[in-house]
Amino acid sequence: MKFDTADAACLERILTWRRDVRHFLTDPVPEDLIDRLTTAMAFAPSVGNARPWRVIRVEDPGLRAAIRANFEEANRDAAGAYDDADRAEYLRLKLAGLDAAPVHLAVFTETAPEAGRGLGRRTMPETLMQSTAMAIHTLWLAARAENLGLGMVSILDPKAVEALFAVPPGWRFSAYLCLGWPAFTDDTPLLHRAHWQENAPTRWERR
Amino acid sequence: MKFDTADAACLERILTWRRDVRHFLTDPVPEDLIDRLTTAMAFAPSVGNARPWRVIRVEDPGLRAAIRANFEEANRDAAGAYDDADRAEYLRLKLAGLDAAPVHLAVFTETAPEAGRGLGRRTMPETLMQSTAMAIHTLWLAARAENLGLGMVSILDPKAVEALFAVPPGWRFSAYLCLGWPAFTDDTPLLHRAHWQENAPTRWERR
Numbered sequence: 001m002k003f004d005t006a007d008a009a010c011l012e013r014i015l016t017w018r019r020d021v022r023h024f025l026t027d028p029v030p031e032d033l034i035d036r037l038t039t040a041m042a043f044a045p046s047v048g049n050a051r052p053w054r055v056i057r058v059e060d061p062g063l064r065a066a067i068r069a070n071f072e073e074a075n076r077d078a079a080g081a082y083d084d085a086d087r088a089e090y091l092r093l094k095l096a097g098l099d100a101a102p103v104h105l106a107v108f109t110e111t112a113p114e115a116g117r118g119l120g121r122r123t124m125p126e127t128l129m130q131s132t133a134m135a136i137h138t139l140w141l142a143a144r145a146e147n148l149g150l151g152m153v154s155i156l157d158p159k160a161v162e163a164l165f166a167v168p169p170g171w172r173f174s175a176y177l178c179l180g181w182p183a184f185t186d187d188t189p190l191l192h193r194a195h196w197q198e199n200a201p202t203r204w205e206r207r
Numbered sequence: 208m209k210f211d212t213a214d215a216a217c218l219e220r221i222l223t224w225r226r227d228v229r230h231f232l233t234d235p236v237p238e239d240l241i242d243r244l245t246t247a248m249a250f251a252p253s254v255g256n257a258r259p260w261r262v263i264r265v266e267d268p269g270l271r272a273a274i275r276a277n278f279e280e281a282n283r284d285a286a287g288a289y290d291d292a293d294r295a296e297y298l299r300l301k302l303a304g305l306d307a308a309p310v311h312l313a314v315f316t317e318t319a320p321e322a323g324r325g326l327g328r329r330t331m332p333e334t335l336m337q338s339t340a341m342a343i344h345t346l347w348l349a350a351r352a353e354n355l356g357l358g359m360v361s362i363l364d365p366k367a368v369e370a371l372f373a374v375p376p377g378w379r380f381s382a383y384l385c386l387g388w389p390a391f392t393d394d395t396p397l398l399h400r401a402h403w404q405e406n407a408p409t410r411w412e413r414r
Contacts, residue, residue, distance in 0.1 A: 001224045001392045008243075008352040010217040015250040015345065017208045036215075042409045043222040045347065047361060049396050049404040055411040063414060078329045086324065095327070105411075116404050117293065120302070122285045124361045129333060130382070133340035138222065140252065141348075145215040154254060154331045165414070174337070185208045189256050197256040197323050202249045204262040204312075207270060207372070 014145050016187050021149030023183035024100040033146055034103065037179075040142035044135035047127035048116025053135040053174070056165060058104040066164050067106075067156070067176060068098050074155045093194060097151045101178035106161065107136060108171040132174045139177070149182030221352050223394050228356030230390035231307040240353055241310065244386075247349035251342035254334035255323025260342040260381070263372060265311040273371050274313075274363070274383060275305050281362045300401060304358045308385035313368065314343060315378040339381045346384070356389030 038055075046052060058064055079090050098104070109132040111125070121127045136152065143150045158173040167173075191197045245262075253259060265271055286297050305311070316339040318332070328334045343359065350357045365380040374380075398404045 001220070001394070003221070003224075003352050003354055007217050007221065008349075010214050011221055011348060011352045012247065013208070014210070014214065014218055015247060015349075017210075018250070018252070020252060038409070038411055040219065040222060042406075043225070045225070045227060045344065045359070049398040049406065051407055051409050053409065055409075057411050057413045060414055074330050078326075081325070081329065090326070093326075115407050116398075118288070119285075119297070119300075119398070119403065120361050122288065122362070123281050123364050126336060127361045127382075129336065130340035130343075133337035134344040136337075137252065137341040137344045141218060142215075142222075145210050145218045147210055152252070154327050154334045155329070157330050175334075187208070191256040191323075191326070196326065199249075199256065200258055200322050202245070202258050202260065202262075204245055204264050206264045207267055 014141055017185060018140055018144045019149065019186055019189065021151045021178070021182045022094045022097040022190070024097045024149060024178065024180040025183055026100050026102060027181050028102050029148065029180060033148070036146065037139055037142050041135050041139045044131065044138040046131035046135070047121050048119035050113045050116030050128065050131065052110045052113045052128045053132040054108040054110055054171060056106040058106055063164065064104060067104070067161070070156050070160050071096055071098060071153060074157055078155060089196065093196060095155060096153045097178040097180070098153065101151065101180040103179035105177040105179060106165060107132060107174045107177060108167055109174050110170055111172055112170045129172070129174065136175055136177065143179060148179060151178040153178065221348055224392060225347055225351040226356065226393055226396065228358045228385070228389045229301045229304040229397070231304045231356065231385065231387040232390055233307050233309060234388050235309050236355065236387060240355070243353065244346055244349050248342050248346045251338065251345040253338035254328050255326035257320045257323030257335065257338065259317040259320045259335045260339040261315040261317055261378060263313040265313055270371065271311060274311070274368070277363050277367050278303055278305060278360060281364055285362060296403065300403060302362060303360045304385040304387070305360065308358065308387040310386035312384040312386060313372060314339060314381045314384060315374055316381050317377055318379055319377045336379070336381065343382055343384065350386060355386060358385040360385065
């Protein structure tokens with residue numbers, strides 16, 4: 001397999017136009033599209049080929065309401081930790097699309113998977129959580145290439161989410177994802193546009 | 208920005224043909240290519256737009272030798288933890304390309320970055336490590352689209368790596384990456400081909 005400059009340019013466009021989406025339309029996402037995203041997610045790298053991510057698609061209105069309440073409490077606490085000027089700014093930001101996104105996914109990591117037979121994670125068990133993060137990123141890019149938007153919600157009490165879904169003891173909450181059609185597209189992060197945190201340069205040091 | 212079916216197919220090919228590469232040619236990687244990868248990595252999602260990944264490009268032969276010794280010790284320990292049959296199988300696997308890869312990158316996470324002003328990580332500080340994992344995955348895909356290979360090495364003592372590079376106290380070791388021209392390309396993980404861990408199905412549950 002050989003990739004050409006058009007392929008590299010295509011990936012660059014997908015990377016550039018991928019956003020953490022919090023503004024969704026309520027239109028449903030066709031099931032065949034969700035099937036394609038499920039397939040894409042399985043291509044993510046994973047330590048020992050363990051594929052430790054566990055995805056619960058949340059449709060029950062009671063579960064969704066509990067997640068919204070969890071977010072609202074965690075967000076209020078987070079706002080309370082800022083000084084007055086920052087708090088006012090923080091409260092103007094929209095930080096989750098839980099209100100409108102048609103598809104909700106709770107993503108967990110199996111921290112003691114049989115798959116992989118322990119390979120690659122003896123000294124660094126966090127590689128399992130890294131694998132799940134890369135799987136979420138895979139889903140993010142695949143969604144973008146289908147003109148869908150994805151938003152990752154981490155302003156949640158993870159222990160309360162694990163209790164809410166009564167997950168097996170080895171599962172650790174990784175993120176709650178909102179998926180749907182974005183209300184607008186953008187090549188610049190919302191936190192940069194809103195002057196919360198500009199795109200800071202990243203540098204590689206040489207030694 | 209609207210993506211079409213050719214774009215989605217392009218991403219699917221990149222995802223399918225991305226591998227954890229351990230077999231490298233020793234040919235050098237042109238600097239302009241490394242610059243493009245550096246730029247691509249900055250497009251990764253990050254909590255609060257904090258971009259907490261820190262990359263050290265390792266060229267010093269002494270540092271490289273110390274990493275190889277660290278890997279060999281951790282790998283010997285890991286092998287020792289298996290029973291005889293599994294150990295023989297484990298020792299037949301090539302698990303790192305440290306011998307031939309022309310570019311070595313030590314990747315760390317800044318766990319208390321000023322950037323982002325704490326947004327999104329109050330209840331889940333692990334979002335910073337997730338951001339670094341997604342940045343590594345971004346680099347992985349960008350490398351693949353340039354016909355380069357990347358291998359992620361986690362069979363290392365992370366504390367020893369942090370000490371070796373004398374990183375600031377807030378930095379946590381995330382992964383050591385080997386980058387270069389792959390000796391061969393493949394659409395199937397080596398651990399699947401070698402019968403260590405087949406590609407197990409991943410399912411989404413509905414609630």
